[in-house]
Amino acid sequence: MGEYFHSVILEDDKCIGCTNCIKRCPTEAIRVKNGKARIIKERCIDCGECIRICPQHAKNSITDPIESIKDFKYKIALPAPSLLGQFDENTDPKKILSALKSIGFDEVFEVSRGADIVSNYTRELLKNPSKLPLISSSCPAIVRLIQIRFPSLIDHIVPIESPMEVAAMLARQKSVQKTGLSPEDIGIFFISPCPAKITSVKNPIGNFHSNVDRIISIKSVYPLIKKNLKKDLQNDETEFYDSGKAIGWARSGGETFSLNIQDYLCVDGIENVIKILDEIENDKLKNIKFVECLACINGCVGGSLTVENAFVARNRIRKLSQKYMKEKEIQLNKTIKDFLLKEKILPKNVRKLDDNIIEAMKKMEKIDYINSLLPDLDCGACGSPSCRALAEDIVLGYSNLDDCMIIFRDKVNALLSKKKNASKKNTD
Numbered sequence: 001m002g003e004y005f006h007s008v009i010l011e012d013d014k015c016i017g018c019t020n021c022i023k024r025c026p027t028e029a030i031r032v033k034n035g036k037a038r039i040i041k042e043r044c045i046d047c048g049e050c051i052r053i054c055p056q057h058a059k060n061s062i063t064d065p066i067e068s069i070k071d072f073k074y075k076i077a078l079p080a081p082s083l084l085g086q087f088d089e090n091t092d093p094k095k096i097l098s099a100l101k102s103i104g105f106d107e108v109f110e111v112s113r114g115a116d117i118v119s120n121y122t123r124e125l126l127k128n129p130s131k132l133p134l135i136s137s138s139c140p141a142i143v144r145l146i147q148i149r150f151p152s153l154i155d156h157i158v159p160i161e162s163p164m165e166v167a168a169m170l171a172r173q174k175s176v177q178k179t180g181l182s183p184e185d186i187g188i189f190f191i192s193p194c195p196a197k198i199t200s201v202k203n204p205i206g207n208f209h210s211n212v213d214r215i216i217s218i219k220s221v222y223p224l225i226k227k228n229l230k231k232d233l234q235n236d237e238t239e240f241y242d243s244g245k246a247i248g249w250a251r252s253g254g255e256t257f258s259l260n261i262q263d264y265l266c267v268d269g270i271e272n273v274i275k276i277l278d279e280i281e282n283d284k285l286k287n288i289k290f291v292e293c294l295a296c297i298n299g300c301v302g303g304s305l306t307v308e309n310a311f312v313a314r315n316r317i318r319k320l321s322q323k324y325m326k327e328k329e330i331q332l333n334k335t336i337k338d339f340l341l342k343e344k345i346l347p348k349n350v351r352k353l354d355d356n357i358i359e360a361m362k363k364m365e366k367i368d369y370i371n372s373l374l375p376d377l378d379c380g381a382c383g384s385p386s387c388r389a390l391a392e393d394i395v396l397g398y399s400n401l402d403d404c405m406i407i408f409r410d411k412v413n414a415l416l417s418k419k420k421n422a423s424k425k426n427t428d
Contacts, residue, residue, distance in 0.1 A: 005202040006039075006041050006044045006195075006199050006203075007046050007061045007063070007196075007202070008046050008048065008051065008059060008061055008195050009039075010036075010060075011057075011059075011060060012036055012058075014058035015035075015036045015056060015058040016056055016058075017035040017036055017037065017383075018056070019032050019380040019381070019383065021037055021050040021053060021059065022380050022385040023380050023385060024050065024053045025049060026045070027145065027148050028385045028386070029041075029042075029043035030050060030385070031384055031393070031398070032383035033398075033399075037058065037059075040350075042350050043148065045144035045148065045295075046061075046140075046141060046144070046194075046196040046199040047141040047145070047295040048141075048194050048195050048295070048296070049304075061195035061198060061217065061304070062195075063198060063215055063216055063217045063220060064214040064215055064216055065216075066103065066221070066224070068187075068214050069104045069105065071214075072187030072213070073185040073186070074106050074107075074175055074179050074186045074187070075104065075106050076106065076108070076109050076186065076188050077101060077103075077105040077107070077191060078108075078110070078164065078167055078171060078188055078190045078191065078212065079097065080111050080191055080192060080193050080197075080218070080250065080300060081110070081112045081115065081246065081247045081248075081249050081250035081254075081300070081317070082218065082299075082300040082301045082306060083100075083191055083193075083218055084096060084250070084317065085301045085306075085308060085312075085313030085314065085317040085320075086306060086313060087225075087316075088316075089316045089320070093240045093242075093320065097110070097238045097239075098228075098238045099225045099229045099231070100191070100221065100228075101238050102228045103225070103228065107171075108238050108239075109167060110167065112167075112243055112246035112247055112249065113167050113241050113246070114162075114163035114164065114165070114166035114168075114170065115243075115245075115246040116243055116246045116330055117166050117170075117330060117339065118161070118163050118166060119246075119255065119258040119259055122134075122136075122158055122160060122259060122290075123259055123261075124336055125158060125336075126259070129289070131156045132286075132288070133264075133285055133288040134156060134290050135157050135158065135280070135290075136157075136255055136293060137157050137158045137159070137160060137206075137341075138162050138163065138249070138255055139196065139293060139295055140199065140200035140205060141196035141270070141295035142293045142294070142295055143157060143345065145270070145273070145295070146277065147346070147347055147348040148350055149277070150277045150280075151347030153277060153281060154346075154347060159206070159340050159341045160336075160339050161206075161207070161340070161341060162200070163246075163249065164190055164197065164200075165204075166339055168190070168210070168211035168212045169211045172186055172188060172211065187213045188212050188213045188214070189212075189213065190212045190214070190215045191217075191218055191221055192215050192216070192303075193217075193303030194296065194300065194303035194305055194306075195304065195305065201215050205341075206341030206342065206343050207342045207343055208342060208343065217305035219307055222307045241328075242326070243324065243326070244320070244322060244323065244324035244326060245257065245258040245325070246328070247321050249299075249300070250300050250301050250317045251298060251318060251321075252267075252268035252292070252294050252297075252299035252314075253266040254299065254317070255292050259290060261289060264288060264292065265285070265288050265291045265292070266291075267293055268294040268295075268296065268297050268298060268299055269295075270295045273293045273294070296310070297310060298310040298314040299314065301313035353367075353392075353396070367388075367391045367392050370401070371387060373401070374387040374391060374404055375406045375407075377406065379405070381404075381405045382399065382403040382405065384399065387404075
């Protein structure tokens with residue numbers, strides 16, 4: 001697949017080295033050196049926490065430009081359900097979709113169609129699960145978090161494609177039949193609320209390639225949709241998939257609600273998710289069948305590439321979901337096997353110290369020793385997220401002991417004291 005891609009980027013000219021980001025990164029993927037933050041790409045899960053927390057807006061996400069719709073003969077917009085939560089609740093969803101289409105797309109195919117299908121097959125898996133609890137695979141940031149920090153839980157992940165991938169697959173098949181074009185001439189454009197979805201297209205998990213061709217952020221299309229809402233779009237034939245349960249996937253708890261089960265947990269916010277995954281790893285949630293984990297507070301409506309306040313957007317999605325609460329019949333000439341992941345999800349060893357096991361053990365001993373010398377404050381002033389991380393960085397040659405402000409201060413004080421005593425001795 002080549003070099004690993006991740007969508008979160010740093011704009012050096014805006015970064016002031018404030019260390020806010022290193023304290024919030026769930027995988028310790030950021031360091032601050034020479035007054036600038038640096039992202040360790042192998043560790044980054046693109047959760048967007050650093051984008052959200054940076055006071056200087058120095059973190060951003062790579063997306064495809066809107067102009068890339070010109071690369072295909074037939075263009076399909078694939079909006080996430082969270083897009084509907086960005087607009088006033090009195091705005092007709094069909095009108096929002098029509099305004100999106102008028103940007104330059106030939107068709108709109110909602111991700112919520114894929115959400116209903118994933119819910120349907122997840123219910124099948126819950127009838128005879130191989131592991132309990134099953135952990136939702138809908139949030140790619142959580143899947144990558146499990147790969148890095150909780151590899152023992154990989155077999156708990158629901159092995160079904162995300163609603164985005166399912167919707168993209170169906171949209172392309174439908175358009176090939178409709179237009180007679182080859183699949184390569186049809187461009188699928190996902191309208192994304194977060195950077196993790198972008199990375200899941202560029203570097204798919206559990207599949208050889210993504211069914212999505214390009215990704216555009218909600219933040220990018222929002223002003224264009226707002227502008228187009230003022231136009232007369234009454235004659236547009238864009239359909240609105242009025243499934244309340246599927247729309248509800250945009251907020252935390254929506255996926256779980258669509259499953260109609262009792263023994264479940266729903267947790268949002270990356271720090272809260274980590275605590276729950278710890279509980280599962282320690283076998284403390286034996287009576288839970290399903291866990292919905294979402295990296296962003298309030299779910300996808302809280303993604304860092306959205307524009308509306310997450311709590312306001314969540315409330316709008318709740319009302320929309322209730323308004324269109326009806327059972328949708330799913331008629332497919334496919335089985336669950338067509339939507340299962342094609343590749344096994346593998347753990348990612350980002351803490352590998354050395355290829356040689358003996359050398360790795362020696363380095364581990366050095367890390368333990370250096371860590372014992374550090375003050376155990378985890379203040380971040382050194383540019384590493386914790387004292388333990390600084391010890392690793394020192395052993396790996398990225399830092400030195402003087403980067404610890406406490407040790408450096410004590411060394412300076414000792415030198416000043418020595419100099420003062422020497423000066424006093426000479427005076428006497």
